[in-house]
Amino acid sequence: MLRISNLSKHFGDKTAVDSATLDIDKPCMIGIIGRSGAGKSTLLRMLNCLSDASTGTISFEGRDITSLTGKAKRAWQSECAMIFQQFNLVPRMDVVSNVLHGTLNQRSTLAAMFNLYPTTDIHRAIDILDRLGIAEHAPKRAEALSGGQQQRVAIARALMQDPRIILADEPIASLDPMNAQTVMEALRRIHEEDGRTIIANLHTLDTARRYCDRVVGMRDGRIVFDGLPEQLTTSVAREIYGAGADFSEAATSTSIETLEQGNAVVRMTAETAL
Ligand SMILES: Nc1ncnc2c1ncn2[C@@H]1O[C@H](COP(=O)(O)OP(=O)(O)OP(=O)(O)O)[C@@H](O)[C@H]1O
Numbered sequence: 001m002l003r004i005s006n007l008s009k010h011f012g013d014k015t016a017v018d019s020a021t022l023d024i025d026k027p028c029m030i031g032i033i034g035r036s037g038a039g040k041s042t043l044l045r046m047l048n049c050l051s052d053a054s055t056g057t058i059s060f061e062g063r064d065i066t067s068l069t070g071k072a073k074r075a076w077q078s079e080c081a082m083i084f085q086q087f088n089l090v091p092r093m094d095v096v097s098n099v100l101h102g103t104l105n106q107r108s109t110l111a112a113m114f115n116l117y118p119t120t121d122i123h124r125a126i127d128i129l130d131r132l133g134i135a136e137h138a139p140k141r142a143e144a145l146s147g148g149q150q151q152r153v154a155i156a157r158a159l160m161q162d163p164r165i166i167l168a169d170e171p172i173a174s175l176d177p178m179n180a181q182t183v184m185e186a187l188r189r190i191h192e193e194d195g196r197t198i199i200a201n202l203h204t205l206d207t208a209r210r211y212c213d214r215v216v217g218m219r220d221g222r223i224v225f226d227g228l229p230e231q232l233t234t235s236v237a238r239e240i241y242g243a244g245a246d247f248s249e250a251a252t253s254t255s256i257e258t259l260e261q262g263n264a265v266v267r268m269t270a271e272t273a274l
Pocket residue numbers: 011014015016034035036037038039040041042043
């Protein structure tokens with residue numbers, strides 16, 4: 001299905017991604033983990049053609065993605081939607097219009113300029129918001145919603161593109177534990193119910209273990225682990241993170257239970273979110 005072969009990205013002397021090779025042969029949910037600067041975002045950006053590869057190839061169902069330009073590149077970016085840590089919504093625009101922005105690639109410039117949307121698209125946007133449990137917020141400005149709700153709006157916008165793949169770059173890094181859980185559950189459900197592939201950069205091991213079918217570990221631009229969540233032992237994690245004997249999983253955790261064991265202050269934050 002999706003094949004990444006010897007993919008590298010150089011920024012001057014810096015190698016951000018170093019000969020990455022990854023085969024995805026069926027729809028699945030993949031978590032990419034690794035310390036800051038390991039190359040996770042750069043890899044996702046190349047998959048979405050937001051950034052050109054220096055060397056190597058990406059192919060999807062036999063189609064070469066790395067060489068796409070113009071209309072074909074935009075079509076691929078629709079098939080392979082991306083969501084970001086900071087949601088990237090238009091804050092002062094209402095929720096449903098933000099979701100409808102997901103169809104921009106498919107509309108004429110004139111229709112886009114005057115915000116003209118077919119009724120069927122408006123109904124579909126509301127249905128998607130309803131599926132994500134936030135339809136009642138459709139008329140509100142995006143900025144009036146909580147972080148978790150805004151990320152679900154961003155997921156709804158991605159779903160408007162009817163993508164085969166959703167790339168999520170640190171989707172829960174700005175969220176408190178309760179909202180993080182809601183967003184990860186939404187992504188998991190989208191994978192299971194729709195058969196879409198989800199590839200998510202995650203900064204916490206427990207999230208990768210809990211929600212993903214497969215975990216990829218990156219270190220210094222290289223893929224150093226590719227396996228099942230249960231194979232992600234503490235010693236493997238230590239290798240990926242390049243951490244010493246003092247490596248603590250709790251320090252990379254967003255799980256409410258783990259945080260409750262070790263950190264009363266974070267428990268208070270979770271309760272406030274409730
Ligand atoms: N546009 C750029 N110009 C120069 N260097 C860059 C650029 N983008 C990324 N890098 C470098 O490439 C390396 C990988 O960055 P990347 O953002 O992909 O890592 P990451 O694993 O996603 O980290 P984080 O979790 O902090 O986002 C880093 O050393 C970064 O400084």
